[in-house]
Amino acid sequence: MKNKKRAVAGVLALGVGIGWLTLGGTHAVLEKTSSTEFCLSCHTMEAAYKEYQGSVHFSNTKGIRAECADCHIPTDTVDYLATKIRATKDIYHEFVTGKINTEEKYESHRAEMAETVWAQLRENDSATCRSCHDQDAMETYDQSADARKMHEYAVANNQTCIDCHKGVAHLLPEAKMDSSALQHLVETAQATPAGTEVVYPLQVTPMGEFGTINPATPLTVVAENGNQRTVRIDGYQMAGAEQVMYMGEGKRAVIAMVSEQGQQALTTGEYKEDPYGNKWRPVSLEANIEQPVLASTEPLWAYAEQLDNVYCSTCHAKIPGHHFTVNAWPSVAKSMGDRTAISAEDLEILTKYFQYNAKDVVGH
Template identity: 70%
Template structure:
């Protein structure tokens, strides 16, 4: 039985119409549910939205705004569809479980939610970031010296954007450090044997009227006098900055700061010029300290590793201490530390960890 041309035309037209309505309608729905307005229809999105309003992705000098979908929905077809399917869980928790319907609940789950997004972005090599940002288009000379170093490090170590840029639109999970960790370290220092050959301060400590000694500085233990230790400090002094003692010639890791009395008490060698024309000389100083000290740097480094995990690795991939030099680490550590709630005391310990394990100290 042959179909009439009109019947066939109606069937073809109907099929096209149904297909257009199905595919086109689906695309319209997918597009509408990707809008920022749709995201904000969920009450639980108010918290991240307020954070986004204060970010450079919402307002910046170039007038370019990234909407929710620009950062959270990849445009590659399969990734796009999979992301949309995964997003149904957000609707479920919004209207059924109320999992994050209060500020308290949101903060409770912030870390888990952030890790989920970060893992997705690591898996697709930060595809949404790269839809706007192209490394080949970066004018690196306009970046800060710190940014240039970090981008070079990322390229050399196959890192992706999200490894370092975790707090660009939303607040990262709050960094928390065990408040008793430093107390335990100080308690351990109190058990250091009186006859230990070499000792190391946990924090910046006083040496009477002579000045102060920085954390982790090796001190030759000469004798113990009723809880007071007589120690010998050895380091290098640079001409023009005589009040400061450094780890080594040309290595600007500060180990001690001297008073005028301290400068006068120094036993010093001869000044010699380094490759840059700076004059350095070896010096030593005998002083008395009362603060608790460790007989090994390792407990201090274990504490510094905790600081690194909490205050550094929360926001970007861990950078090994031996990647930068002694002289490069202070500015890098301070620049990153200023973005966190780390205390000045802990930042000094962390900086010393990086410097004592820097690539020009450990040899690789």
């Protein structure tokens, strides 16, 4: 009887030992391979680590550090195991293909790697972000007005953390716009048929000694002579800023900059004071232009959407034009544009795209 009890106890002890060795060992291996030290054992992670060291997740006033696993490995059991299995490809590329084993290769694949991680975070609703950050725990009154507004917008529109916080620990992929897109836009303008009654500049367009016209401004064609068009611009002028033509009364979307000669050629209406004490009057100007123009804004807005995808959506989720007013968009677009390599010309097109689709302009 005693021998039987000993045998049972031995089997149980053996089972516990095997269980400890297998389950415990597996757990130990998974934990070890989730450490930042293990990640750095691959030399291709050195660039990513240096970027991370310069981020607020590495060093901050709170003394709280998020390690690699905190951001890249979800704690949910299924997602945790799936992520660990997916990570085996990194070992394969490290030791077999050498896919990112040089700085040049790493940069060439940066966008691809970033998109992969962003897609995973969108799929799991930024689970690793939410393991530390909780919307309900945010003291929004301590945030800037813009941050508070964007967080409220994100909640209302079911956006997730990664939609806006893509560059929190690593450098963003370099934003590049294919030059062929602009060339296609120019070719479309060059094909605008004679006899088109209303045309739209695709870039800042000189009007002789009268000044310049901004992209997307609707121009009524008065006469044509070969490549030259005589056009009429209708807009508004504010007292004290007579060199500027605006989209509408109180709507500070600049449609043209007018020289002294241009101001003298204006046809003007009467000034009327707005609720803020500013005086506005309707004005129109006829001028000659020679640069190609578009028959509609559709191709220009298509180009602007590409600019939005490249220079804006690389950093955060798309912000629709109706999110801000026509007067708010220029400062918002400029502050964002200053953080990118977008050209001044493309930024002007993008700004006009937002302004013409602003919440106080759409349907006007």
